[in-house]
Amino acid sequence: MSETQGYAALVAARAPALLRLAVMLTGDRTEAEDLLQATLLRTLRHADRIAAMAAPAAYLRRALVHEHVSGVRRLGRRVRTTPLEGQDVADDQTPTADQRDATWRLLSTLPRQQRAVLVLRFYEDLPDRDIAAALGCSEPTVRSNASRALATLRTRLTQTEEVRP
Amino acid sequence: MTQLTDEDLGDLLTEAFAAHEHLADPDLAVAIASAPGRPRHRGRVLLAAAAAVALVAVGTSYVVTRGSEQALLSDPDRPGPTTVGDHQPPLPPLETDAENRAAAVREADRVAAVLAAYPGAHETDAAGVPELDDTTLSSVHPQGHTVVRSRFWTVSGATASGVAHWYAAHPPAGFRSGGRNAVGGQGDGRTWIYEVDDTQPGVDQLTGSGTSVELQTTKRSAGVGVRATVSTVWLPARPVASFVQDVSSIDVRSTHVRYGRQVGRTHRSFTVSAAADMLRAAVAFNDLPGMTPIPLPCPMMRDLYTDRIVFHTATGDVSAVGTSSACGSGMVVRRDGHLVSPQLGAASTLRDVLGLHH
Numbered sequence: 001m002s003e004t005q006g007y008a009a010l011v012a013a014r015a016p017a018l019l020r021l022a023v024m025l026t027g028d029r030t031e032a033e034d035l036l037q038a039t040l041l042r043t044l045r046h047a048d049r050i051a052a053m054a055a056p057a058a059y060l061r062r063a064l065v066h067e068h069v070s071g072v073r074r075l076g077r078r079v080r081t082t083p084l085e086g087q088d089v090a091d092d093q094t095p096t097a098d099q100r101d102a103t104w105r106l107l108s109t110l111p112r113q114q115r116a117v118l119v120l121r122f123y124e125d126l127p128d129r130d131i132a133a134a135l136g137c138s139e140p141t142v143r144s145n146a147s148r149a150l151a152t153l154r155t156r157l158t159q160t161e162e163v164r165p
Numbered sequence: 166m167t168q169l170t171d172e173d174l175g176d177l178l179t180e181a182f183a184a185h186e187h188l189a190d191p192d193l194a195v196a197i198a199s200a201p202g203r204p205r206h207r208g209r210v211l212l213a214a215a216a217a218v219a220l221v222a223v224g225t226s227y228v229v230t231r232g233s234e235q236a237l238l239s240d241p242d243r244p245g246p247t248t249v250g251d252h253q254p255p256l257p258p259l260e261t262d263a264e265n266r267a268a269a270v271r272e273a274d275r276v277a278a279v280l281a282a283y284p285g286a287h288e289t290d291a292a293g294v295p296e297l298d299d300t301t302l303s304s305v306h307p308q309g310h311t312v313v314r315s316r317f318w319t320v321s322g323a324t325a326s327g328v329a330h331w332y333a334a335h336p337p338a339g340f341r342s343g344g345r346n347a348v349g350g351q352g353d354g355r356t357w358i359y360e361v362d363d364t365q366p367g368v369d370q371l372t373g374s375g376t377s378v379e380l381q382t383t384k385r386s387a388g389v390g391v392r393a394t395v396s397t398v399w400l401p402a403r404p405v406a407s408f409v410q411d412v413s414s415i416d417v418r419s420t421h422v423r424y425g426r427q428v429g430r431t432h433r434s435f436t437v438s439a440a441a442d443m444l445r446a447a448v449a450f451n452d453l454p455g456m457t458p459i460p461l462p463c464p465m466m467r468d469l470y471t472d473r474i475v476f477h478t479a480t481g482d483v484s485a486v487g488t489s490s491a492c493g494s495g496m497v498v499r500r501d502g503h504l505v506s507p508q509l510g511a512a513s514t515l516r517d518v519l520g521l522h523h
Contacts, residue, residue, distance in 0.1 A: 150171050
């Protein structure tokens with residue numbers, strides 16, 4: 001198998017996981033698909049090099065996260081404060097489900113880097129060292145971002161609870 | 166309310182993420198990572214080293230479809246044009262993988278038999294020209310969907326370059342090589358292999374179908390070694406469940422992404438409900454060929470279209486989701502949510518019928 005074929009096989013195998021990560025990072029199905037496409041287009045240029053890497057999947061994940069976080073520099077921060085259009089919300093009306101859906105919506109209000117930290121820690125289950133590598137920052141920065149993000153979520157979830165009839 | 170701890174929040178986040186995993190369609194992910202296309206040749210790619218590379222899925226496994234085949238066909242065991250009752254549009258002639266493969270075998274054998282030999286060449290077998298073994302082939306074809314036939318010769322009193330140029334000027338009947346400029350090549354620092362690629366004019370290369378010939382020559386300790394490799398790609402047959410009839414409406418959602426210094430995105434959504442338009446779209450959809458994605462080097466794409474087309478029919482919903490770019494197009498089909506293989510190629514024709522020009 002050539003390196004190009006190897007890269008194609010790698011991308012085909014990792015694409016579903018990358019798209020799931022993209023959904024968590026963006027909170028939006030369509031934006032996630034665009035993010036994955038943009039990431040693959042960017043990484044295509046280095047296909048042979050990536051195929052020869054010891055940990056190519058980690059590289060692709062890092063590229064996806066970087067593509068997402070760097071988007072804030074290009075486009076400016078977009079804050080979504082309304083429920084996500086056209087996306088499924090659980091019918092379950094238990095308090096846990098309500099909190100879970102509120103949490104999902106509130107994630108969209110966080111700065112991208114903070115959201116990325118939460119996704120990598122609580123969805124990808126990565127240690128801070130790997131999160132720092134994926135984001136291109138230091139471990140203290142990861143911890144700082146996580147702390148601020150959790151504090152923001154805690155405050156806003158509390159406010160949500162208080163205004164709910 | 167009780168103050169949430171970091172651990173509580175972590176649990177909430179984990180649950181929130183898990184509850185939304187379904188938004189990531191794994192098959193669409195594969196489609197995004199895929200750029201269906203025609204067989205390509207490494208020699209040419211090396212010459213175009215500045216070009217970026219587009220990527221492709223190397224195969225996807227699908228759940229076997231269920232559903233409405235019985236409603237669509239009166240006799241599913243008997244392939245052929247089908248006009249059951251007043252169903253519109255009539256189904257196109259049904260194919261089978263076995264028939265398609267058998268036709269490819271016949272075609273590969275036919276072309277291999279009529280290959281011209283350099284004047285004075287002596288035919289041998291693969292062991293007679295070990296310098297041109299399978300690892301030296303440049304062509305990339307769909308695995309499991311390509312019939313390959315090879316012939317070998319040795320030539321005395323000529324140069325490898327001269328023999329390659331002779332072959333470039335003498336393509337098999339029905340093929341073209343591009344003339345003298347068609348000679349490319351590859352080397353590993355010790356030996357050089359000249360290459361000539363013969364293709365069939367008019368063959369729908371976007372679907373990767375048809376036959377191609379890769380001609381190789383290389384210098385040996387005595388004379389020149391020649392290898393001709395015929396590759397015929399056969400397309401996977403579409404099952405009945407992947408066709409549509411009796412369409413009541415068509416929902417379309419299309420996204421266009423233009424890459425450049427700044428990324429631009431536009432979205433379009435509409436519903437087709439006029440009878441004539443629905444019939445035209447159904448005919449176009451039913452005419453799309455099956456496709457096997459392959460690794461494809463291609464220039465960096467500037468425009469990418471992602472479409473979701475849902476046919477609402479009397480026997481259920483059939484959705485087609487796929488991407489189109491300068492490198493090709495492909496669609497993943499579902500009937501009532503169940504995947505139907507194979508993917509479909511040449512989706513741009515359906516896009517044309519639906520007027521999907523942003």
